[in-house]
Amino acid sequence: MQTEKNLSNTAHDSHVAVDMVLDTAYQNISEAQWKELFSFARKSHLPEFIEDLLSGKHVNLSEDRPALHSALRNLSKSPVILDGQDVMPSVIKVWQRIDALCNQWVGVTDVIHIGIGGSDFGPRLAIEALAHVPEIESRGMRMHFLANIDTAELARILTKALPHSTRVIIVSKSFTTLETTMNAKAVVAWLKDSGLTQRQINKALFAVTANVSGAKAFGVEEEHIFPFWDWVGGRYSVWSAVGLPIALQYGFKTFEEFLAGAHAMDLHFRNAPLEENLPVIMAVALLHQQEKNGIKSYAAIPYADALDWFPKWLQQLDMESNGKSVGKDGKPIKHSSPIVFGSAGSNAQHSYFQLFHQGPEVIPIDFIAVRKPMSDRPEALAHHRILLSNCLAQAQALAHGKDANNPNDVYPGKRPSNLLLLPELNAFYLGALLALYENRAATLGALWNINSFDQPGVEYGKVLAKPIEKALGSGSDHVEANDSIDVVTAARINLLNS
Amino acid sequence: MQTEKNLSNTAHDSHVAVDMVLDTAYQNISEAQWKELFSFARKSHLPEFIEDLLSGKHVNLSEDRPALHSALRNLSKSPVILDGQDVMPSVIKVWQRIDALCNQWVGVTDVIHIGIGGSDFGPRLAIEALAHVPEIESRGMRMHFLANIDTAELARILTKALPHSTRVIIVSKSFTTLETTMNAKAVVAWLKDSGLTQRQINKALFAVTANVSGAKAFGVEEEHIFPFWDWVGGRYSVWSAVGLPIALQYGFKTFEEFLAGAHAMDLHFRNAPLEENLPVIMAVALLHQQEKNGIKSYAAIPYADALDWFPKWLQQLDMESNGKSVGKDGKPIKHSSPIVFGSAGSNAQHSYFQLFHQGPEVIPIDFIAVRKPMSDRPEALAHHRILLSNCLAQAQALAHGKDANNPNDVYPGKRPSNLLLLPELNAFYLGALLALYENRAATLGALWNINSFDQPGVEYGKVLAKPIEKALGSGSDHVEANDSIDVVTAARINLLNS
Numbered sequence: 001m002q003t004e005k006n007l008s009n010t011a012h013d014s015h016v017a018v019d020m021v022l023d024t025a026y027q028n029i030s031e032a033q034w035k036e037l038f039s040f041a042r043k044s045h046l047p048e049f050i051e052d053l054l055s056g057k058h059v060n061l062s063e064d065r066p067a068l069h070s071a072l073r074n075l076s077k078s079p080v081i082l083d084g085q086d087v088m089p090s091v092i093k094v095w096q097r098i099d100a101l102c103n104q105w106v107g108v109t110d111v112i113h114i115g116i117g118g119s120d121f122g123p124r125l126a127i128e129a130l131a132h133v134p135e136i137e138s139r140g141m142r143m144h145f146l147a148n149i150d151t152a153e154l155a156r157i158l159t160k161a162l163p164h165s166t167r168v169i170i171v172s173k174s175f176t177t178l179e180t181t182m183n184a185k186a187v188v189a190w191l192k193d194s195g196l197t198q199r200q201i202n203k204a205l206f207a208v209t210a211n212v213s214g215a216k217a218f219g220v221e222e223e224h225i226f227p228f229w230d231w232v233g234g235r236y237s238v239w240s241a242v243g244l245p246i247a248l249q250y251g252f253k254t255f256e257e258f259l260a261g262a263h264a265m266d267l268h269f270r271n272a273p274l275e276e277n278l279p280v281i282m283a284v285a286l287l288h289q290q291e292k293n294g295i296k297s298y299a300a301i302p303y304a305d306a307l308d309w310f311p312k313w314l315q316q317l318d319m320e321s322n323g324k325s326v327g328k329d330g331k332p333i334k335h336s337s338p339i340v341f342g343s344a345g346s347n348a349q350h351s352y353f354q355l356f357h358q359g360p361e362v363i364p365i366d367f368i369a370v371r372k373p374m375s376d377r378p379e380a381l382a383h384h385r386i387l388l389s390n391c392l393a394q395a396q397a398l399a400h401g402k403d404a405n406n407p408n409d410v411y412p413g414k415r416p417s418n419l420l421l422l423p424e425l426n427a428f429y430l431g432a433l434l435a436l437y438e439n440r441a442a443t444l445g446a447l448w449n450i451n452s453f454d455q456p457g458v459e460y461g462k463v464l465a466k467p468i469e470k471a472l473g474s475g476s477d478h479v480e481a482n483d484s485i486d487v488v489t490a491a492r493i494n495l496l497n498s
Numbered sequence: 499m500q501t502e503k504n505l506s507n508t509a510h511d512s513h514v515a516v517d518m519v520l521d522t523a524y525q526n527i528s529e530a531q532w533k534e535l536f537s538f539a540r541k542s543h544l545p546e547f548i549e550d551l552l553s554g555k556h557v558n559l560s561e562d563r564p565a566l567h568s569a570l571r572n573l574s575k576s577p578v579i580l581d582g583q584d585v586m587p588s589v590i591k592v593w594q595r596i597d598a599l600c601n602q603w604v605g606v607t608d609v610i611h612i613g614i615g616g617s618d619f620g621p622r623l624a625i626e627a628l629a630h631v632p633e634i635e636s637r638g639m640r641m642h643f644l645a646n647i648d649t650a651e652l653a654r655i656l657t658k659a660l661p662h663s664t665r666v667i668i669v670s671k672s673f674t675t676l677e678t679t680m681n682a683k684a685v686v687a688w689l690k691d692s693g694l695t696q697r698q699i700n701k702a703l704f705a706v707t708a709n710v711s712g713a714k715a716f717g718v719e720e721e722h723i724f725p726f727w728d729w730v731g732g733r734y735s736v737w738s739a740v741g742l743p744i745a746l747q748y749g750f751k752t753f754e755e756f757l758a759g760a761h762a763m764d765l766h767f768r769n770a771p772l773e774e775n776l777p778v779i780m781a782v783a784l785l786h787q788q789e790k791n792g793i794k795s796y797a798a799i800p801y802a803d804a805l806d807w808f809p810k811w812l813q814q815l816d817m818e819s820n821g822k823s824v825g826k827d828g829k830p831i832k833h834s835s836p837i838v839f840g841s842a843g844s845n846a847q848h849s850y851f852q853l854f855h856q857g858p859e860v861i862p863i864d865f866i867a868v869r870k871p872m873s874d875r876p877e878a879l880a881h882h883r884i885l886l887s888n889c890l891a892q893a894q895a896l897a898h899g900k901d902a903n904n905p906n907d908v909y910p911g912k913r914p915s916n917l918l919l920l921p922e923l924n925a926f927y928l929g930a931l932l933a934l935y936e937n938r939a940a941t942l943g944a945l946w947n948i949n950s951f952d953q954p955g956v957e958y959g960k961v962l963a964k965p966i967e968k969a970l971g972s973g974s975d976h977v978e979a980n981d982s983i984d985v986v987t988a989a990r991i992n993l994l995n996s
Binding site: 013179377380 | 511512519521523524560614615616618619629630632645646647648649650651652653654656676677680683684687794795801802803804810813814817818821822823824828829834835837838839841842844845847848849850851852853854855856857858859861869871872873874875876877878880881882883884885886887888890891892893894895897898900904905906907908909910917919952953954955956958959960962963964966967970971983984986987989990991993994
């Protein structure tokens with residue numbers, strides 16, 4: 001096979017951190033280009049930013065606070081000083097409470113975890129990913145994630161759950177999220193209708209929130225409230241008590257391993273030189289593809305069914321953190337987050353890879369593979385080889401393409417990809433994987449000059465929804481446009497009310 | 499609220515077909531522009547193409563055959579002539595066999611549906627979507643979809659299924675799809691290990707395939723083989739016996755309703771003038787956004803948990819059908835399929851909508867809403883109003899945007915969207931919805947001059963995978979690059995084998 005030199009630049013091929021291998025050989029980036037990219041990162045004061053981020057500086061400028069989710073997995077317990085005070089004692093206290101709770105929950109058949117977006121994706125991903133780990137300790141509770149305000153989801157869960165042995169975890173940083181509080185009320189009503197006494201209901205309710213008084217007012221007992229802090233963004237919150245389901249289902253030790261993997265990745269991120277720094281390498285490679293190929297989207301394809309939720313989690317992480325048009329200085333920026341999508345391979349191959357190979361756009365791909373088979377079935381090794389061979393083959397085909405006389409059979413090639421290889425799929429490497437991408441998102445934010453820790457663009461729609469809901473509730477089919485409802489929406493309301 | 503005239507152009511606002519409302523008011527397309535778009539469609543001979551497609555002409559040029567999935571739902575049983583012969587008698591025969599099978603399957607607890615890509619997405623979407631329909635007839639079988647070659651998925655299914663009351667449906671048009679045949683063998687081995695006799699195993703196996711002799715050679719009895727035809731593409735195959743799970747789980751009548759909804763949409767597609775033709779309107783609106791806003795991606799956001807799988811199904815439909823760079827004539831084309839992604843609202847709002855509102859790119863959105871609440875829970879109406887109000891509010895916010903002194907709080911607006919309103923979520927409207935998008939994809943292919951019915955770009959990766967698998971199986975860590983394995987891939991194989 002003809003190989004182009006710049007597609008197999010062994011000098012920068014592969015890097016290892018936390019036993020994970022990142023192979024960038026197919027990024028088609030020359031040595032000189034890599035040099036330039038790292039030099040740009042230094043000129044952008046990336047090393048200082050990393051230090052500021054991890055040491056508790058107020059990097060979230062618009063909200064004037066730090067983004068300290070790394071403290072939540074700081075198992076070394078070294079002090080993390082925020083505004084003159086070490087946050088670790090309060091973090092450790094929550095760990096101890098989670099540990100204690102794991103030992104108290106006996107006879108629980110069902111857990112209903114109520115939360116949306118950042119309160120939902122992290123624990124859902126972890127619960128699903130770890131369910132596949134052969135021989136993992138599991139208490140075998142049915143973990144139900146209730147996010148949407150669509151009662152179809154609610155109905156499906158309540159048909160299965162056994163009310164007298166159900167525990168409910170209400171997760172909302174503000175404790176005012178509409179979907180979450182409405183769903184929580186509906187579940188409480190169901191417990192009541194199922195014959196539980198008020199005392200039993202109180203025993204069943206738990207909350208994870210920064211608004212302790214809000215949770216108490218809702219009826220959650222103080223010792224059932226797990227605090228988190230305003231310096232933790234929702235999409236970075238799985239490391240806090242938001243990750244309770246992980247500890248409850250798989251044991252506190254597994255939760256600790258999850259934190260440990262992420263912490264190891266943080267240490268790498270903080271200490272490794274830029275040229276060997278996995279999150280940084282991945283970030284600058286993406287930057288290069290934006291500059292060189294004008295890429296507008298990016299795919300993450302885990303060759304692991306256990307990680308089928310990972311692209312959704314990543315979508316939120318990247319698109320919410322960095323989906324912005326103005327920088328920290330309020331001025332328009334050159335680049336920001338591409339669209340992120342993906343799903344488990346090799347299923348994805350049988351779905352939309354046609355466009356990756358022959359579509360007009362260049363779409364970089366992160367292939368994520370796991371060295372060890374992900375079950376202990378007798379055919380695991382043979383099947384796993386097929387899975388891995390597909391993963392490797394796709395990357396090669398995308399990189400080189402193929403010529404043909406028939407234009408329909410031409411593959412243009414030069415489509416960049418990473419290979420990220422995990423030694424195995426367990427809590428530790430799952431933690432490391434998520435922290436890798438969190439740190440990549442922060443790095444990209446720094447290089448693009450974006451504040452990755454706020455999300456100003458989500459408020460307006462919520463504000464507009466309120467008068468619309470009221471108008472829908474009125475049942476009138478003569479709603480007219482007004483200050484907050486435009487003519488199109490008024491017509492739609494009238495149609496729905498008719 | 500200030501409303502721009504071109505955002506509320508009532509003349510082209512809303513269209514109804516099969517009781518579904520399509521509201522394009524937020525497409526920001528003027529009357530003159532609509533006119534031009536339909537005139538372009540006529541100049542492109544779209545009406546003739548629609549007629550050719552639905553009447554069995556060989557529109558799939560590269561494979562010299564028709565794309566006749568519409569015949570599979572042709573409940574009017576009017577003749578569909580293919581190469582001089584009516585295909586309907588053989589289609590009707592399969593319906594009768596499916597109907598008969600529904601009445602024979604008693605005492606079945608588990609169904610393992612083995613198929614990947616087009617053989618998987620359609621039935622999986624339908625099974626999940628219809629599970630939410632209040633009061634639907636259901637035989638309550640556990641429907642397991644086995645697609646990936648990752649044994650984690652296999653293990654999860656085999657832990658739950660009861661071997662003596664399990665039925666297995668093997669779905670592969672060619673009956674050579676590697677993932678599918680390997681998984682089928684593993685499931686047969688499991689049945690054997692569970693103590694079933696060969697006779698019992700034979701009784702449990704079913705196949706849906708165009709390769710009847712292949713299925714027989716595998717050990718499936720002839721009367722258990724449901725044929726489909728080479729004029730049905732995998733991604734259009736849910737209407738054939740590939741949709742068996744729908745009939746088996748929800749009854750043949752429900753399957754018929756599913757077909758009826760799609761058939762009604764086909765009749766609309768065939769008979770309505772372009773200006774009132776839903777698939778055509780949606781197609782030309784997308785074309786306009788490509789021309790005007792240079793859009794590279796597209797989102798489908800169903801405000802219905804039941805339709806959470808819909809965007810994945812749509813991804814395959816669009817990106818596999820139209821993700822191409824050359825036209826029917828082999829020449830480069832101006833436009834082809836954008837990236838399609840999405841997930842259920844309002845969850846999606848709490849995830850990546852930040853980028854929709856404030857990212858630099860314009861990403862058109864199809865908001866899909868359902869008029870009736872999607873459960874019969876007591877709180878269904880109240881919750882449904884919140885769901886719908888969020889849907890309407892997002893569309894309005896995206897269309898108009900919002901000005902602010904702080905640049906971080908500015909929403910640029912002018913982000914186009916459709917609202918597609920289904921009267922309710924049931925088999926009939928699900929069928930109509932899928933056929934709407936199928937016909938939209940075909941229309942877009944016609945306007946882009948693409949053959950939407952082949953997928954030349956998926957073969958090469960499969961070919962490359964075989965020698966890689968062999969090299970992985972050798973266990974040698976001294977594999978060298980050769981004609982089919984490049985140096986990067988050789989290094990990766992050596993790493994995995996080390």
